[in-house]
Amino acid sequence: MLREVLIAKLHNLTVTQACLEYEGSIGLDRAWLRRAGLHPFEQVQVYNITNGERFETYIIEEEEGSRRVTLNGAAARKGSVGDRIIVAAYGFVEEEEAGRWKPRILIFNGRDNRLVQEK
Numbered sequence: 001m002l003r004e005v006l007i008a009k010l011h012n013l014t015v016t017q018a019c020l021e022y023e024g025s026i027g028l029d030r031a032w033l034r035r036a037g038l039h040p041f042e043q044v045q046v047y048n049i050t051n052g053e054r055f056e057t058y059i060i061e062e063e064e065g066s067r068r069v070t071l072n073g074a075a076a077r078k079g080s081v082g083d084r085i086i087v088a089a090y091g092f093v094e095e096e097e098a099g100r101w102k103p104r105i106l107i108f109n110g111r112d113n114r115l116v117q118e119k
Contacts, residue, residue, distance in 0.1 A: 003098040008036040010087040012049070012110040015079050017070040024073030026057050026087065030064040035118065036104045038089055045090070046075070050083035067113035084110050 010032060017027070026046060033039065041058050048054070055078050062068040071079050079085060093101050107117040 001095045002092040003095060004090050005093055005098060005101050006103040007089045007091040008038055008104045008106075009089075010036060010106050010108065012108045013069045013085050013087065014108070014110060014113055015071055015081050015083045015085060016068045016113070018076040018079065018081055019070060019072050020076040022072035022076075024057060024075060025060045026075055027060050027062040027068060027070030027072060028087065029066050029068060029113070030061045032106060032115070033059065033061065035115075036089075036106055042089060045088045046078070047086040047088065048079045048083055049085060051079065053078040069113065 010028070026044065038044070038059060040061050043056060043058055045054065045056050055075060057075050060072070062070060069085065105119040106115055108114060109116050
């Protein structure tokens with residue numbers, strides 16, 4: 001049996017841009033994707049700490065070192081610049097691995113997207 005588990009979480013990011021006139025997605029700094037083991041076009045869930053909205057979308061890369069979090073297209077209706085969010089990716093592992101599984105978790109400062117902790 002397969003179990004669905006948290007693969008990676010980017011916690012306490014701050015939205016830096018919202019662009020309604022785009023096909024849709026969330027833009028994230030390329031360096032964070034590499035550290036969290038995430039990939040462009042991977043599906044993620046976004047939880048808006050500020051307003052309680054939750055939605056699914058896919059990742060696109062922002063420039064490495066930019067610390068940008070961009071809500072594009074319909075996602076731009078779910079949050080505003082300055083909102084704090086959590087980005088979570090889930091995947092499947094074998095039953096035997098589920099109890100030992102450890103997700104990659106990046107924790108940010110909730111202001112200017114500085115990484116403060118990595119688990």
